[in-house]
Amino acid sequence: MLKTDVLVIGAGPAGLKAALSAAGQGAEVILVERDPFLGGQLVKQTHMFFGSKEQYASERGINIGKILARDVDENEKIRILKDTTALGYYEDKRVAIESQGKFETVDNKALIVTTGAQENTLVFPNCDLPGIYGAGAVQTLMNVHGVVPGNKVAMVGAGNIGVIVSYQLLQAGIDVVAIIEALPKIGAYLVHASKVRRMGVPILTSHTVIEAQGTERLERVVIAKIDDKWQPVPGTEQTLEVDVLCVSVGLTPLTELLFMAGCRMAHIGELGGHVALRDKNMETSVSNIFVAGDVSGIEEASAAMVEGQVAGLTAARNLGYGLEDYEEKVTAAQRELDNLRRGPVGGKIRAGLEKLYKEGEVAV
Amino acid sequence: MLERTGIPTPKQIEAIKPSGERLAKGPVAIVECFQEIPCDPCYTACKRGGFLPFEDINDLPKTDDEKCNGCGICVGFCPGLAVFIVDETYSETEALVTIPWEFSRLPAEGSQVWGLDREGKEAARVTVKTVRKSPKKNGAHMLTLIVPKEKAYDIRSISHKE
Ligand SMILES: Cc1cc2nc3c(=O)[nH]c(=O)nc-3n(C[C@H](O)[C@H](O)[C@H](O)COP(=O)(O)OP(=O)(O)OC[C@H]3O[C@@H](n4cnc5c(N)ncnc54)[C@H](O)[C@@H]3O)c2cc1C
Ligand code: SF4
Ligand code: SF4
Numbered sequence: 001m002l003k004t005d006v007l008v009i010g011a012g013p014a015g016l017k018a019a020l021s022a023a024g025q026g027a028e029v030i031l032v033e034r035d036p037f038l039g040g041q042l043v044k045q046t047h048m049f050f051g052s053k054e055q056y057a058s059e060r061g062i063n064i065g066k067i068l069a070r071d072v073d074e075n076e077k078i079r080i081l082k083d084t085t086a087l088g089y090y091e092d093k094r095v096a097i098e099s100q101g102k103f104e105t106v107d108n109k110a111l112i113v114t115t116g117a118q119e120n121t122l123v124f125p126n127c128d129l130p131g132i133y134g135a136g137a138v139q140t141l142m143n144v145h146g147v148v149p150g151n152k153v154a155m156v157g158a159g160n161i162g163v164i165v166s167y168q169l170l171q172a173g174i175d176v177v178a179i180i181e182a183l184p185k186i187g188a189y190l191v192h193a194s195k196v197r198r199m200g201v202p203i204l205t206s207h208t209v210i211e212a213q214g215t216e217r218l219e220r221v222v223i224a225k226i227d228d229k230w231q232p233v234p235g236t237e238q239t240l241e242v243d244v245l246c247v248s249v250g251l252t253p254l255t256e257l258l259f260m261a262g263c264r265m266a267h268i269g270e271l272g273g274h275v276a277l278r279d280k281n282m283e284t285s286v287s288n289i290f291v292a293g294d295v296s297g298i299e300e301a302s303a304a305m306v307e308g309q310v311a312g313l314t315a316a317r318n319l320g321y322g323l324e325d326y327e328e329k330v331t332a333a334q335r336e337l338d339n340l341r342r343g344p345v346g347g348k349i350r351a352g353l354e355k356l357y358k359e360g361e362v363a364v
Numbered sequence: 365m366l367e368r369t370g371i372p373t374p375k376q377i378e379a380i381k382p383s384g385e386r387l388a389k390g391p392v393a394i395v396e397c398f399q400e401i402p403c404d405p406c407y408t409a410c411k412r413g414g415f416l417p418f419e420d421i422n423d424l425p426k427t428d429d430e431k432c433n434g435c436g437i438c439v440g441f442c443p444g445l446a447v448f449i450v451d452e453t454y455s456e457t458e459a460l461v462t463i464p465w466e467f468s469r470l471p472a473e474g475s476q477v478w479g480l481d482r483e484g485k486e487a488a489r490v491t492v493k494t495v496r497k498s499p500k501k502n503g504a505h506m507l508t509l510i511v512p513k514e515k516a517y518d519i520r521s522i523s524h525k526e
Binding site for chain 2: 047048049050051052053057058059060063170171184185186189190191192193194195196197198199200201202203205206302339340341342343344345346
C-alpha cells in the first residue's frame, strides 16, 4: 500500500496545477496518470491558447503541458505514477490503482479528482462505418502518433474543438470540405472560425448529417439544412464525397470515481452532464474529496489550471499546510476564475455554476 | 453574418479601419477581433501603447493608431490570428499586407501566390515580399505580401495548396 497526503488522479492541466499547488504548500503528493505521459488534452494542442499571462496565454497548448510537466517532475514532494489507472474507491478512502497488470492501493488524506472528460458521439444511419471518428481521436492520431486519418474530411460540430481540429487537419495537408453545425450560430471563438473560413472551409450552420454512405468504409455523407424545429428541410440535401467524418459534438465529464466515492451528483447540461456538487473551493459533498477541470464542468484549460490551483491549495490547507498564505492565494485564484468567466462566452458556465450552487443548497 | 459563417461583415471591417490620414503615414495594425473572449496577449505584446489597456480580460481590443508604428510584434502573439498590418504607402498601386502564417510549408520570398479573401476565395495574385519568424518563441510566422491597393482590406491569407 502506498501512502500520501494528497492523491491527484489525472495529469491534465487541472491535475498538474493541483499537484503543484498542494506540494507548494508543503503537502506530500502522489499524481496518478493512465497515459505514459503528462499533460492530458494539452499534448494534442498545437495551437496558441487564449487567456491571460497567468494562464500562459499565446503559448501553444503542448508547451503549456511541457512547462507544467517539468515543474512537476522537478518537485521533490510530488511522486508521479504514469501508465497507472485509478480503478476504484474504497469505503476506507483508499484508491485502487493498476499499472501494467499490477494492482495496488493508495491511502490518502485528501483526494483530488481531475480525470477530465470523454467525447460525445452522434447517432445517424451508418454512423459505425470505418472512417467515422471522434475529433479527439483524429487529433491524437495526427498530433501524437503522426498518422493522417484520410484525405477528405467533413467535420461535424463548429465548437472550439471542431474548428481547431479542422484547422490542424488543414495544417497536416488534409482537405476539409465543410464544417457542419446544427445550431444557427458558431460555438467556437469567432477568430478561430474566421481563420479556417479564410482557408476556404465553409462553415454550414443550421445543417445536420442525414446519413453516411459506403460499402466497406465511408464514401459519402449526406447533409441537409434544418429548420428552427430541427427538422431537415426537403430539397436542401447535399452529398459530400469524403473518406473521413469527424464528430465533435461536445464532452461529458468522467465522473465514475466520484459516483463511487458517494459524492452528491447533479445533472447540469451547461456543465456537460453529471458533475459533483462542490463549493467555491472545489471541495465536494464528501469532505477532503476535490474536483477540478473538465470533470467538474466542461470549460477550458485556462480555467482548469486555476481550479486545480484552488483545489490543491484547499486540500493542503485542510491537512494543515500553508495556513499563513492560503487566504491570499485562494482569493487571487478565485478572482482569476471570475475574470475568465465574466464575458459573454462565459455565460454558459456561469449559468451552470449557478444551478450547481443552488443544487448544493438544496442537498445540504 | 460573422456568427453564422465565420466571415466578418463589411460593416465590421469598415468600423475598425484607421483614418485615411493615419493610413497615409505608413504601416498600422488592423485588429479583426469582434467577439468578447477572455484573451489579451495583443495588448500585453505591444510595448508602445498601440492597444488601449484592457479593463476586463473579456474586453474587445481597441487600438491607438497614433501610437502604433506597424512593427508587427502583436501579429505573432495573437492566438486568434486576428491581427494584420496594412501599409498603404508601399507604392502608387500596391499596398503591403502582413499576415500570420502557421503552415509548415513557407512560401519563398519573391514568389507569386494566390491571395485569399476572408471567405478563402482567390482575390488576386500577390508577391511574397518577406517571410519572417515571429519575435515570439513558437509564435506564428509573418508573411508580408505585396497586394493591389484596392485589395488591401480583402486579402487576409494565401493559398496553402501551392
Ligand atoms: C481540440 C481541443 C482544443 C482546445 N483548445 C483549447 C484552448 O485553446 N484553450 C483552452 O484553454 N482550452 C482548450 N481546450 C480545452 C482543454 O484542453 C481542456 O479543457 C483541458 O485539457 C481540461 O483539463 P483537465 O485537466 O480537466 O482534463 P484533461 O486534460 O482531459 O486531463 C485529464 C487526465 O486524466 C487522465 N485520467 C482520466 N481518468 C483517469 C483514471 N481513472 N486514472 C488515471 N488517469 C486518468 C487522462 O488520461 C488525462 O490525462 C481544447 C480542447 C480540445 C480537445
Ligand atoms: S504593430 Fe507594433 S506598435 Fe502596432 S499595435 Fe502591434 S505591437 Fe504595437
Ligand atoms: S490577442 Fe487576438 S484574439 Fe486575443 S483579444 Fe487580442 S486580437 Fe483578439
